[in-house]
Amino acid sequence: MKRMLSGIKPTGQLTLGNYIGALRNFVKYQDDYEMFVFIANLHCVTVYQDPKELRKNLKDAIALYLACGLDPEKSTIFLQSDVMEQAQLGFLLTCTTYMGELNRMTQFKDKLAKQEKNITAGLYVYPSLMAADILAYDADYVPVGDDQKQHVELARDLAERFNNRYSPTFTVPEPLVAKVGARIMSLTEPTKKMSKSDETNKGCIYLLDEIPVARKKIMGAVTDMLAKVQYDKVNQPGISNLLEIMSSLSGEPIEDICARFEGKGYGEFKKAVADVVCDTLQQIQDRYHEIINSGQIDKVLEDGANKARYIAHKKLMKVQKKIGIEIRK
Ligand code: AMP
Ligand code: TRP
Numbered sequence: 001m002k003r004m005l006s007g008i009k010p011t012g013q014l015t016l017g018n019y020i021g022a023l024r025n026f027v028k029y030q031d032d033y034e035m036f037v038f039i040a041n042l043h044c045v046t047v048y049q050d051p052k053e054l055r056k057n058l059k060d061a062i063a064l065y066l067a068c069g070l071d072p073e074k075s076t077i078f079l080q081s082d083v084m085e086q087a088q089l090g091f092l093l094t095c096t097t098y099m100g101e102l103n104r105m106t107q108f109k110d111k112l113a114k115q116e117k118n119i120t121a122g123l124y125v126y127p128s129l130m131a132a133d134i135l136a137y138d139a140d141y142v143p144v145g146d147d148q149k150q151h152v153e154l155a156r157d158l159a160e161r162f163n164n165r166y167s168p169t170f171t172v173p174e175p176l177v178a179k180v181g182a183r184i185m186s187l188t189e190p191t192k193k194m195s196k197s198d199e200t201n202k203g204c205i206y207l208l209d210e211i212p213v214a215r216k217k218i219m220g221a222v223t224d225m226l227a228k229v230q231y232d233k234v235n236q237p238g239i240s241n242l243l244e245i246m247s248s249l250s251g252e253p254i255e256d257i258c259a260r261f262e263g264k265g266y267g268e269f270k271k272a273v274a275d276v277v278c279d280t281l282q283q284i285q286d287r288y289h290e291i292i293n294s295g296q297i298d299k300v301l302e303d304g305a306n307k308a309r310y311i312a313h314k315k316l317m318k319v320q321k322k323i324g325i326e327i328r329k
Contacts, residue, residue, distance in 0.1 A: 003171075004033040005139035007040035007080065007130075010054065010061045011047075012196035016205040016277065017184040019068060019284075020248050025143060025182075027069040035075040036137050036308065037065065042080045042087060043130065046123040060288075062297050064207055067287035078304030085312035086136050090129035092319060093158055096165075097128045101157070106150055131155035136312040138171035149175045166322040184245060187221040190237035208285065211278050218242070218274040219267075229261040229269050239266070246273045249280050 006026065008018070029035055039061055044054070062077070070077060080086060102108065105127055111119055134142055134155045142152045152175035159170035184194045186203030198204035205214050222238040231254050233240045247254045261269045291297065320326035 001032075001034045002140040003036065003138060004029055004141045004143065004176075005036040005038075005134055005137050005173075006143050007038045007043070007133055008061065009040045009044045010058045011044050011049065012057065013206045013208060014061060014064050015194055015196055015207065016245070016281075017194040018196075019207060019280075020184050020245070021145070021182040022143070023065065023068045023070070024248075026065075026075070027071075029143070030071060030074040033141070035070075036078075036139065037070060037075055038078045038080050038133070038304075038308070040080050040130075040133070043126055046120055046126050059292070059297065060208065062301065063288050063292045064284065066291050066296070066300065067284045068207075072300045072303065076304050076307045077300055078308045079301055080133065082301065082305035083136075083309045083312050085309060085316040086132055087129065089136050089312070089316050089319060090132035092323065093132045093135070093162075094125050094128040096158055096161055097125070097131075097154070101154060102127060105154070107147060127151045127154045128158070131158045134173050135159055135170045136315050137308070138311075138315070139173045140171060141176050142173050143176040146177055149177055162319075169318060169322060182248075185237065185241040187217055187238075187241070190222055190241045205277065205281075207281065208288070209281065211282060211285075214281055215274045215278055218277055219270050221270065223266050223270075227266065229264070229266070230258050231255075239269075242270065242273045246276050249276050 006022070008014075008022065014023070026035065026037055039058060041054075041058060058079075062079075065077060066072070102124055108119075108124060108127075111123070130148075130151050131154055134152065135158070142155075144152060152173060156172050156174075159172045162169055163172075186192045186194050186198060187205070188200060188203035192203075194204050196204070202217055202220060205217055209217070221242060224236050224238060226236060226239075228236075229239060229243070230236065231240050231243050243254050243257055246252070246257055261272075317326060
């Protein structure tokens with residue numbers, strides 16, 4: 001069975017976009033791949049986080065992973081900081097990364113261009129740590145958003161460099177970038193991605209939004225003057241986004257939904273979308289409430305960390321021997 005690995009940073013609350021574009025796919029993948037999913041809590045502190053908020057987001061993220069259907073029997077679910085071997089391999093890989101490579105990382109360049117203050121050294125070297133996250137487990141595939149593809153490519157380069165310099169050690173991973181369709185847009189500005197950092201809060205549905213609040217957001221979604229439920233991303237981005245949300249949650253093809261709402265008003269259509277979204281949220285939230293105070297989280301993280309650590313430790317020892325810093329047999 002091929003191995004797949006992905007990490008999500010626990011910054012902010014998880015959104016419907018995260019669910020449709022990432023989490024839901026992980027749940028499907030866990031049947032066909034040996035799946036490793038971790039919470040990238042080290043990556044997250046490359047930018048200052050309020051400790052209290054971070055703790056809450058972390059716990060919520062794990063509970064939501066489980067509530068969305070990630071199954072600890074099938075997937076290894078863990079916290080990045082629980083596997084110290086990963087961070088140690090991160091340092092060793094930082095020592096095989098050239099500054100020129102890190103200078104070329106778009107995410108870093110964007111921050112520099114925006115003249116953001118107090119960019120940390122951690123943020124600068126984080127792609128090398130991300131390479132360690134991936135290479136420690138010999139992942140074959142890494143499902144990521146578009147913005148992370150370049151980082152997975154760096155992981156490939158570092159794996160090849162190490163394999164050539166010493167001897168074959170790491171699997172060279174492949175990024176799996178979601179299809180264009182897996183881009184849920186803001187409800188208020190449907191040409192922009194639905195994002196955790198939505199300023200008005202109205203364009204983004206959070207998985208833990210109260211049901212009436214979520215319903216209100218859908219009913220208030222921006223539409224157009226064409227008064228026709230059809231899929232036309234250029235002229236009707238708002239309606240097209242609602243169609244994508246509904247279709248991806250219910251499984252009903254977009255054409256069928258359009259046919260069903262022919263000659264009907266936007267109000268009726270939005271109500272149907274809201275029903276599907278609220279149904280999904282309700283199911284996730286019911287499970288979330290069962291999980292969050294059950295003690296299950298600690299057990300999942302402990303088991304996950306033990307499984308992950310075993311693999312990462314073996315890999316780290318192998319690497320240290322090859323480099324020459326480990327002399328024991
Ligand atoms: P982020 O929230 O940007 O850290 O992304 C975590 C994961 O969720 C990535 O795999 C993204 O591709 C996915 N994701 C985030 N927002 C959306 C969205 N609006 N539509 C689809 N996928 C998303
Ligand atoms: N850097 C990723 C992000 O910001 C999260 C991440 C950390 C990750 N390590 C990873 C993703 C390894 C995939 C594989 O979203």
